Amino acid sequence: MTRVEALNTENFDKAPTFDDINLAAQRLRGWAVETPLLESSMINEVVKGRVLLKAETFQRTGSFKFRGAFNRISQIPEAKRENGVVAYSSGNHAQGVAAAAAITGIPAVIVMPADAPAIKVENTRSFGAEVVLYDRRHDSREEIGRELTEQRRATLVRPYDDPGIIAGQGTCGMEIVSQARAIDAKLDSLLVCCGGGGLTAGCAIALEELSPETEVLTVEPSAFDDTKRSITAGEIVANSGHEASICDALLAPQPGMLTFSINRKRISRGLSVTDTEVKAAMAFAFRNLKLVVEPGGAVCLAAVLSGKFDCAGRTVALTLSGGNVDAELYRTVLAEHD
Amino acid sequence: MTRVEALNTENFDKAPTFDDINLAAQRLRGWAVETPLLESSMINEVVKGRVLLKAETFQRTGSFKFRGAFNRISQIPEAKRENGVVAYSSGNHAQGVAAAAAITGIPAVIVMPADAPAIKVENTRSFGAEVVLYDRRHDSREEIGRELTEQRRATLVRPYDDPGIIAGQGTCGMEIVSQARAIDAKLDSLLVCCGGGGLTAGCAIALEELSPETEVLTVEPSAFDDTKRSITAGEIVANSGHEASICDALLAPQPGMLTFSINRKRISRGLSVTDTEVKAAMAFAFRNLKLVVEPGGAVCLAAVLSGKFDCAGRTVALTLSGGNVDAELYRTVLAEHD
Structure with a gap:
C-alpha cells in the first residue's frame, strides 16, 4: 500500500450521505456563492443540444474548492x-x-x-x-x-479524500439540479471535471438523490486519466507520474480511496481530453462565452466542443470548475487561437 | 441643426413608458438571456461596499444591444x-x-x-x-x-434614438431591480455604461417606476464625455471629434435627441474614466472576477475601482455592458497589467 493510501484508510467507510450535503449547504449559506448555471445559444448551436454551464469560476476564491x-x-x-x-x-x-x-x-x-x-x-x-x-x-x-x-x-484538510470535503463539493451538484429544474431542463447527463474525484463524488451523491435519471461522467486530462482507467478496471489505477498537462488543478496521482469507493458505483464512464482540446475550449470560452476558465476547469467544455461527448439532442450540464489562470498562459492560449 | 439631429427629430416626443418596457420584456422572453447579477466578495472588500454586476457580457451576441x-x-x-x-x-x-x-x-x-x-x-x-x-x-x-x-x-434601425430600442434596453434595468430585490439588496445607485444613451434611458425609465430611490449615473470614456457635459450644460454638447478611445462601443458623437430628453431629467450626474482606468478594470475583471469585459463594457467597473465613484457603505449596481473584445487587444491589456 502506498503512502497516499495509508493516509486515507481511516476515512474508508465514511462516505457522506445526501443529508451531509444538505447540512453542508446550510453551513455554506451566506459564505459560498450560488454560482449561475449559464446557457449560451452559441454553444447550443455548435453542439446541437442544450448545454448548461455551472460557472464555479465565480465561486469565492475562483473555484469550487x-x-x-x-x-x-x-x-x-x-x-x-x-x-x-x-x-x-x-x-x-x-x-x-x-x-x-x-x-x-x-x-x-x-x-x-x-x-x-x-x-x-x-x-x-x-x-x-x-x-x-x-x-x-x-x-x-x-x-x-x-x-x-x-x-x-x-x-x-485533505483536498478530496475526506467526507466533509466531499459533502461540501456536493452542494455544487445540488445547485445544478435545482437551477436546471427552475428553467425546466431535464438533465440527461452531468459532466464533472475530475482530479482526485471529490467534486465528482459529491455531485454523484447529490444527483443519486435528486436526479437519479441523470448519468454522471468524469472528464480528465488524457495524461491523467486515472479515474477513467480505474472505473474501467474496477480498481484504483495510478497515473505514470511521468506525464505533464497544463491542467494543473487535475494532476492527482490516482483516485482517492474514499472518492473512488463512491464514484465506482455512480459514474457511468470516464472521458479524457488533450491539452490541445483544453486550450481550444479556453479560447472558445473567451470568445463566445466571455468566461475566463482555467485549463483544469475547461476539460468538460473541451469534451463537448471536441465531440468526444455527443450533446446532439440532449440536455447536458457541465462544471467549469475554476478560473485561476495566469495571464501569461492565458495570453499564449489566445495567441494560438486568434 | 446637424444631420444627426434632423434624422431623429421624428422621434422627439416618443419617449417610451414603463409599459413599453414591460411589453418589450414579454417580446424578449425566450430570446434574450436573463443575465445574472453577480457579486464578488473580492470587489466588495476592495471598494468597502456592495457591488452588483449586471453581466450583459452573457447576453445573446455578447452585449445588451x-x-x-x-x-x-x-x-x-x-x-x-x-x-x-x-x-x-x-x-x-x-x-x-x-x-x-x-x-x-x-x-x-x-x-x-x-x-x-x-x-x-x-x-x-x-x-x-x-x-x-x-x-x-x-x-x-x-x-x-x-x-x-x-x-x-x-x-x-437606429442604435439608440428610437423608442423601441430604448424600451428593449430598459428590460436590463428591470431585471437589475428584480434581481437585487431577490437577494435583499436595496440599490443606492446604478451606474450605466453610456454611449448614445439608449441603455441609460431605458434603465432610467425602468428605475423611475420600480426603484425611484436609486440614483442613476452614466459613465463614459473621458474623451467622449458628451452626456456628462450635456447634463451639466442642460443642453446637448457634442464631442470634439478629434479624440480617440479604446472604448469602441461608446464613441457616439453626441447624446441622442430622444435619449437626452429622457436622461436629462433622470440622471443625477455623469462620470468619466480614462482608457488607462478602463484597462486596469478589464485586467481586474480577468484576474478577480473571471469575466471577459470589452473596454466600453468596463467603464462603470473602472469608475468604481478607480475611486471616481465612492462605493463605501453603499449598495451599487453597475452594467458590464458587453464582452466583444479582440484577443489581440485583450492580450495587450493583460500584458500591461501582469
Missing part, C-alpha cells in the same frame, strides 16, 4: 482551532482552505508545488495563509503535510 | 419585413440587429466602421447580415445608412 474547505473547516471543534489547519494543494484547494480558515479565524499553512500558477500562490498568501513550497518532482507533499500537521498538532 | 434590436425589429409590420432592415453601428448594435433579423427572418445590411473590432464584424456576418464598411474619419454612416434605407425601402 471553497465549498468543501469551508464545510470541513467550519466543523473543526473549538478546542482544536488554535492549532490551525494544514493543507497540500496545487492551488485551488489551497485558496479554498486559506479563505475558509481566514473566515473562521483559524491559522492555515499550505503546502504548494513551486511550479503552481503564480495567481494561486499569491491569492493563497493574500488570504493570510503561510505557504510552504515544495518540488513536485522530488518531494512528497503528503509527507511534508504530515510532518507539519504533527509538529503543530494541526488539523490536516 | 440584442434587447433593443429584437424589441424593435419584432415590431416591424409583416408587409415591410421583406425589404429588410438597415443599421449603422460600431459593432454591438450591429450584432444585435443581425441576430434579431436572423431570428425574425428579415434580411439585414449593417454599416460598420472599417476599424471596428474584427470579432464584431465577423460575428455580424456570421448571423447572415450583409456588412458595408465605411471610413470613420471621412464617411458619414448616417448618410450611407439613409441611402441604403431609401434604395431598399428598408427599415432603419
Whole structure:
C-alpha cells in the first residue's frame, strides 16, 4: 500500500450521505456563492443540444474548492482551532482552505508545488495563509503535510479524500439540479471535471438523490486519466507520474480511496481530453462565452466542443470548475487561437 | 441643426413608458438571456461596499444591444419585413440587429466602421447580415445608412434614438431591480455604461417606476464625455471629434435627441474614466472576477475601482455592458497589467 493510501484508510467507510450535503449547504449559506448555471445559444448551436454551464469560476476564491474547505473547516471543534489547519494543494484547494480558515479565524499553512500558477500562490498568501513550497518532482507533499500537521498538532484538510470535503463539493451538484429544474431542463447527463474525484463524488451523491435519471461522467486530462482507467478496471489505477498537462488543478496521482469507493458505483464512464482540446475550449470560452476558465476547469467544455461527448439532442450540464489562470498562459492560449 | 439631429427629430416626443418596457420584456422572453447579477466578495472588500454586476457580457451576441434590436425589429409590420432592415453601428448594435433579423427572418445590411473590432464584424456576418464598411474619419454612416434605407425601402434601425430600442434596453434595468430585490439588496445607485444613451434611458425609465430611490449615473470614456457635459450644460454638447478611445462601443458623437430628453431629467450626474482606468478594470475583471469585459463594457467597473465613484457603505449596481473584445487587444491589456 502506498503512502497516499495509508493516509486515507481511516476515512474508508465514511462516505457522506445526501443529508451531509444538505447540512453542508446550510453551513455554506451566506459564505459560498450560488454560482449561475449559464446557457449560451452559441454553444447550443455548435453542439446541437442544450448545454448548461455551472460557472464555479465565480465561486469565492475562483473555484469550487471553497465549498468543501469551508464545510470541513467550519466543523473543526473549538478546542482544536488554535492549532490551525494544514493543507497540500496545487492551488485551488489551497485558496479554498486559506479563505475558509481566514473566515473562521483559524491559522492555515499550505503546502504548494513551486511550479503552481503564480495567481494561486499569491491569492493563497493574500488570504493570510503561510505557504510552504515544495518540488513536485522530488518531494512528497503528503509527507511534508504530515510532518507539519504533527509538529503543530494541526488539523490536516485533505483536498478530496475526506467526507466533509466531499459533502461540501456536493452542494455544487445540488445547485445544478435545482437551477436546471427552475428553467425546466431535464438533465440527461452531468459532466464533472475530475482530479482526485471529490467534486465528482459529491455531485454523484447529490444527483443519486435528486436526479437519479441523470448519468454522471468524469472528464480528465488524457495524461491523467486515472479515474477513467480505474472505473474501467474496477480498481484504483495510478497515473505514470511521468506525464505533464497544463491542467494543473487535475494532476492527482490516482483516485482517492474514499472518492473512488463512491464514484465506482455512480459514474457511468470516464472521458479524457488533450491539452490541445483544453486550450481550444479556453479560447472558445473567451470568445463566445466571455468566461475566463482555467485549463483544469475547461476539460468538460473541451469534451463537448471536441465531440468526444455527443450533446446532439440532449440536455447536458457541465462544471467549469475554476478560473485561476495566469495571464501569461492565458495570453499564449489566445495567441494560438486568434 | 446637424444631420444627426434632423434624422431623429421624428422621434422627439416618443419617449417610451414603463409599459413599453414591460411589453418589450414579454417580446424578449425566450430570446434574450436573463443575465445574472453577480457579486464578488473580492470587489466588495476592495471598494468597502456592495457591488452588483449586471453581466450583459452573457447576453445573446455578447452585449445588451440584442434587447433593443429584437424589441424593435419584432415590431416591424409583416408587409415591410421583406425589404429588410438597415443599421449603422460600431459593432454591438450591429450584432444585435443581425441576430434579431436572423431570428425574425428579415434580411439585414449593417454599416460598420472599417476599424471596428474584427470579432464584431465577423460575428455580424456570421448571423447572415450583409456588412458595408465605411471610413470613420471621412464617411458619414448616417448618410450611407439613409441611402441604403431609401434604395431598399428598408427599415432603419437606429442604435439608440428610437423608442423601441430604448424600451428593449430598459428590460436590463428591470431585471437589475428584480434581481437585487431577490437577494435583499436595496440599490443606492446604478451606474450605466453610456454611449448614445439608449441603455441609460431605458434603465432610467425602468428605475423611475420600480426603484425611484436609486440614483442613476452614466459613465463614459473621458474623451467622449458628451452626456456628462450635456447634463451639466442642460443642453446637448457634442464631442470634439478629434479624440480617440479604446472604448469602441461608446464613441457616439453626441447624446441622442430622444435619449437626452429622457436622461436629462433622470440622471443625477455623469462620470468619466480614462482608457488607462478602463484597462486596469478589464485586467481586474480577468484576474478577480473571471469575466471577459470589452473596454466600453468596463467603464462603470473602472469608475468604481478607480475611486471616481465612492462605493463605501453603499449598495451599487453597475452594467458590464458587453464582452466583444479582440484577443489581440485583450492580450495587450493583460500584458500591461501582469
